[in-house]
Amino acid sequence: MPILLTVLALLALVHWYLWRRLVRDVSAPGGRYRQVGTVLAVLLPLLSVGAVVGGRVLPLAAERWLAWPGYLWLAVLLYLTMAVLVGEPVRVVWLRIAGSRAPKPATGTDRQEAPDDPSRRLFVARTVAIGAAGAAVAVVGNGAYGVLRGPGLKRVTVPLAKLPRRAHGYRIAVVSDIHLGPILGRSHTRRIVDTINSTQPDLIAIVGDLVDGSVPELGPAAVPLADLRARDGAFFVTGNHEYFSGAQLWVEFVRSLGVFPLENDRIELPWFDLAGVNDIAGTAEGQGPDFELALGDRDRLRAAVLLSHQPVTVHDAVRHGVDLQLSGHTHGGQLWPGNYLAELANPTVSGLERYGDTQLYVTRGAGAWGPPVRVGAPSDITVLTLASLQA
Numbered sequence: 062m063p064i065l066l067t068v069l070a071l072l073a074l075v076h077w078y079l080w081r082r083l084v085r086d087v088s089a090p091g092g093r094y095r096q097v098g099t100v101l102a103v104l105l106p107l108l109s110v111g112a113v114v115g116g117r118v119l120p121l122a123a124e125r126w127l128a129w130p131g132y133l134w135l136a137v138l139l140y141l142t143m144a145v146l147v148g149e150p151v152r153v154v155w156l157r158i159a160g161s162r163a164p165k166p167a168t169g170t171d172r173q174e175a176p177d178d179p180s181r182r183l184f185v186a187r188t189v190a191i192g193a194a195g196a197a198v199a200v201v202g203n204g205a206y207g208v209l210r211g212p213g214l215k216r217v218t219v220p221l222a223k224l225p226r227r228a229h230g231y232r233i234a235v236v237s238d239i240h241l242g243p244i245l246g247r248s249h250t251r252r253i254v255d256t257i258n259s260t261q262p263d264l265i266a267i268v269g270d271l272v273d274g275s276v277p278e279l280g281p282a283a284v285p286l287a288d289l290r291a292r293d294g295a296f297f298v299t300g301n302h303e304y305f306s307g308a309q310l311w312v313e314f315v316r317s318l319g320v321f322p323l324e325n326d327r328i329e330l331p332w333f334d335l336a337g338v339n340d341i342a343g344t345a346e347g348q349g350p351d352f353e354l355a356l357g358d359r360d361r362l363r364a365a366v367l368l369s370h371q372p373v374t375v376h377d378a379v380r381h382g383v384d385l386q387l388s389g390h391t392h393g394g395q396l397w398p399g400n401y402l403a404e405l406a407n408p409t410v411s412g413l414e415r416y417g418d419t420q421l422y423v424t425r426g427a428g429a430w431g432p433p434v435r436v437g438a439p440s441d442i443t444v445l446t447l448a449s450l451q452a
């Protein structure tokens with residue numbers, strides 16, 4: 062409760078600050094602009110709070126009406142606040158320069174414009190406000206377009222010492238954080254499936270956070286996953302968001318679509334072992350990751366690829382002799398400068414890094430959580446090409 066009250070107080074404070082700079086300072090008292098701006102300063106944060114809590118109390122159809130304006134405003138709020146803060150020193154410097162160049166007041170009957178003339182202050186305030194609003198809308202608009210048009214393709218080569226020569230060039234399509242929900246639906250899934258199939262991968266790995274809702278509500282949006290095609294099949298592990306809405310039901314639904322769930326389990330492919338562990342969020346339900354069950358009795362002379370939603374499990378992967386761990390969860394930060402916060406909680410935010418004898422690849426994900434916006438962290442589907450050092 063104290064954390065919630067702190068967040069709400071901060072939200073109110075930020076909106077009050079923006080109201081001062083973008084409404085009060087640029088408009089006349091009692092004018093139409095000030096009236097509308099004041100109403101929006103109250104309504105928009107309420108929509109955002111409604112969007113965040115709506116998924117827990119409202120059916121999906123009702124949640125959509127809050128999710129679009131509420132979540133988009135949160136993204137605009139972030140960059141609008143940053144832009145207005147950047148505008149503060151601009152405002153001060155501009156007024157000082159303008160004041161220093163202004164004619165001094167005359168001592169006679171014809172008084173000239175004073176350096177602190179209110180009309181100049183109003184002009185500077187309006188110019189800074191328009192610039193800040195334009196910058197925020199442009200950044201968010203571009204970020205939303207990037208999410209809604211679907212993820213791009215990344216291609217990364219990963220050398221594995223234990224990979225046999227005959228598996229050289231083996232391709233794994235990695236996708237994570239699709240986040241089907243009140244904003245991203247069936248058409249989003251269809252774009253992802255078509256993009257993956259166009260690469261003709263040998264294997265497909267869906268590394269958690271497929272959905273933000275229940276099977277009855279979002280099952281139809283996930284149905285296109287049945288059309289995934291790869292020589293060795295498609296595999297799935299849970300993410301933390303699956304445990305918010307019935308993970309076991311989603312595991313069984315995904316299985317019915319022909320995607321094979323790996324629940325603390327592994328299969329032995331001719332070329333390497335493929336293992337998967339449940340997400341850490343399942344621990345509270347007695348369904349957390351079990352590395353010993355998935356990897357404990359395997360032949361360590363064979364290469365092992367592990368699917369694990371959160372990058373933080375890489376240290377467990379190192380202890381169990383995993384050669385390559387595939388993860389998501391971070392979204393690459395999603396909204397800059399969120400990547401710096403993500404770095405505090407994750408060993409790797411995106412890309413390929415090595416930890417001992419284990420390599421960790423983290424995809425930025427194919428969707429978005431909360432605001433359907435990405436800034437500085439475009440969504441992706443990654444095709445990993447495994448390279449044998451014996452080739």
